[in-house]
Amino acid sequence: MNTCVVGLQWGDEGKGKVVDILAEKADVVVRYGGGANAGHTVIIGDTKFALHLMPSGAVREKTNCVIANGVVVDPGTLIDEINGLKEKNISLEGRLFISENAHMVLDYHKMEDQLREAALGKNKIGTTARGIGPCYADKTGRSYALRMADLLDLETLKEKLTKIIAYKDKLFGALYQADPINAEDIYNKCCEHSKVLSPFIANTTEYLHQSLDAGKNILFEGAQGALLDLDHGTFPFVTSSNASALGLGPGCGVPAQRVDRFIGVVKAYATRVGAGPFPSEQDNEIGDAIRIKGHEFGTTTGRPRRCGWFDAVAVSFTARLGGINEIAMMHLDTLAGHKEVKICKAYRINGKETTFFPGNAADVQAAECVYETLGGWDEDLSGVTTYDALPENTKKYIAAVEEIVGVPVTIIGVGPKRSQAIFRNQ
Ligand code: GDP
Ligand code: IMO
Ligand code: MG
Numbered sequence: 001m002n003t004c005v006v007g008l009q010w011g012d013e014g015k016g017k018v019v020d021i022l023a024e025k026a027d028v029v030v031r032y033g034g035g036a037n038a039g040h041t042v043i044i045g046d047t048k049f050a051l052h053l054m055p056s057g058a059v060r061e062k063t064n065c066v067i068a069n070g071v072v073v074d075p076g077t078l079i080d081e082i083n084g085l086k087e088k089n090i091s092l093e094g095r096l097f098i099s100e101n102a103h104m105v106l107d108y109h110k111m112e113d114q115l116r117e118a119a120l121g122k123n124k125i126g127t128t129a130r131g132i133g134p135c136y137a138d139k140t141g142r143s144y145a146l147r148m149a150d151l152l153d154l155e156t157l158k159e160k161l162t163k164i165i166a167y168k169d170k171l172f173g174a175l176y177q178a179d180p181i182n183a184e185d186i187y188n189k190c191c192e193h194s195k196v197l198s199p200f201i202a203n204t205t206e207y208l209h210q211s212l213d214a215g216k217n218i219l220f221e222g223a224q225g226a227l228l229d230l231d232h233g234t235f236p237f238v239t240s241s242n243a244s245a246l247g248l249g250p251g252c253g254v255p256a257q258r259v260d261r262f263i264g265v266v267k268a269y270a271t272r273v274g275a276g277p278f279p280s281e282q283d284n285e286i287g288d289a290i291r292i293k294g295h296e297f298g299t300t301t302g303r304p305r306r307c308g309w310f311d312a313v314a315v316s317f318t319a320r321l322g323g324i325n326e327i328a329m330m331h332l333d334t335l336a337g338h339k340e341v342k343i344c345k346a347y348r349i350n351g352k353e354t355t356f357f358p359g360n361a362a363d364v365q366a367a368e369c370v371y372e373t374l375g376g377w378d379e380d381l382s383g384v385t386t387y388d389a390l391p392e393n394t395k396k397y398i399a400a401v402e403e404i405v406g407v408p409v410t411i412i413g414v415g416p417k418r419s420q421a422i423f424r425n426q
Pocket of ligand 2: 007010011012013037038039040125126127128129130131132133222223224225228237238239240273274275299
């Protein structure tokens with residue numbers, strides 16, 4: 001049984017928690033897209049892990065971990081994560097496979113991300129400043145890109161770096177009057193990174209196909225959320241990869257046909273970090289209440305997340321994009337305490353109603369939500385362990401989402417811990 005877990009909103013839906021739970025039965029967990037812009041939280045007992053590049057399966061010592069070709073790897077961040085896990089007595093030795101073809105995020109990518117955002121001023125995207133866009137741009141541009149395999153040949157890497165940094169220096173100097181890049185420092189860091197990471201660099205496509213042929217259970221861990229998808233999200237307020245389930249094939253070389261379950265993770269409401277349209281946003285006391293109760297502050301950047309009602313127009317769209325068979329709805333506990341709860345079931349754009357998510361950000365920006373209003377609940381759900389024990393209004397809320405989106409909700413989150421999840425129809 002192979003499973004793919006993806007976010008159906010704007011990221012931070014609780015993918016880390018869902019992957020952690022499902023990883024109990026997985027032999028291999030695979031990250032196939034994004035980079036250290038991701039922040040996936042896993043809580044085991046009193047220990048909290050915030051994973052950025054490492055698949056969430058890393059916390060289970062019997063699970064193999066793959067960082068596939070579609071991921072952009074910041075080697076320094078990855079080594080920090082490996083060391084952080086080591087400090088908690090979790091070793092990755094012999095079970096971490098990093099694609100030789102994954103592109104490397106280096107300091108000049110992070111510099112460019114920050115310089116570009118600063119230059120955009122009030123029009124900035126609100127990126128995580130992790131160098132993601134510039135690295136993927138180098139990947140598609142090809143001539144100035146470096147991949148993990150380059151860490152295996154440091155002489156050639158030096159030559160390539162010299163050429164790349166000369167180019168970047170001219171560019172950043174002309175466009176942003178930036179200080180020169182410290183080429184020596186970057187090269188020296190690469191030499192250090194090479195020592196630590198070389199043993200893990202592999203042909204992950206071959207490894208994954210061998211694992212498939214051997215009948216292993218593989219769990220694919222999406223990063224970001226489908227509304228941040230480069231091609232299908234609210235461009236340009238998106239990330240630079242195919243963050244929907246569509247990114248799976250190119251991101252790791254495994255076709256979607258080999259995946260049995262596509263689980264879309266959502267929050268019982270909606271959040272977004274960074275700029276961009278958000279029709280159901282509640283920039284008021286409702287949004288504030290959700291932010292406080294749900295601790296809605298970024299795992300990677302600590303920024304407060306924008307909060308709003310559940311947008312079923314957006315989620316119906318991303319569920320279709322991803323061929324989603326099941327929904328995992330997190331944070332139902334957080335939605336407690338409202339007299340009424342709302343679900344956006346249609347958009348009104350320039351006086352016309354639609355239930356299909358628009359293809360451009362301007363229309364999403366112009367959209368006014370048409371809401372279905374339901375009764376709220378006050379009960380503390382954090383100790384509820386069965387679906388039947390949920391309050392009637394919570395069940396009605398779940399049923400309304402299932403009805404509009406057309407996909408069953410099979411996993412329900414009632415708290416951040418591993419144990420705070422309810423499974424239905426299993
Ligand atoms: P990811 O990026 O999709 O893995 O999500 P993040 O880890 O960035 O953000 C999700 C946050 O919600 C984390 O702090 C989780 O610990 C927390 N969380 C996950 N599921 C639940 C839930 O059902 N209820 C509550 N209260 N918190 C949850
Ligand atoms: P996880 O995997 C939430 C957002 C940023 C910004 C936009 C572009 O934890 O769900 P980038 O740095 O990628 O160029 O930023 O995308 N973003 C995320 N928001 N969760 C994430 O990852 C995100 N990764 C990127 O806030 O709006
Ligand atoms: Mg996150």
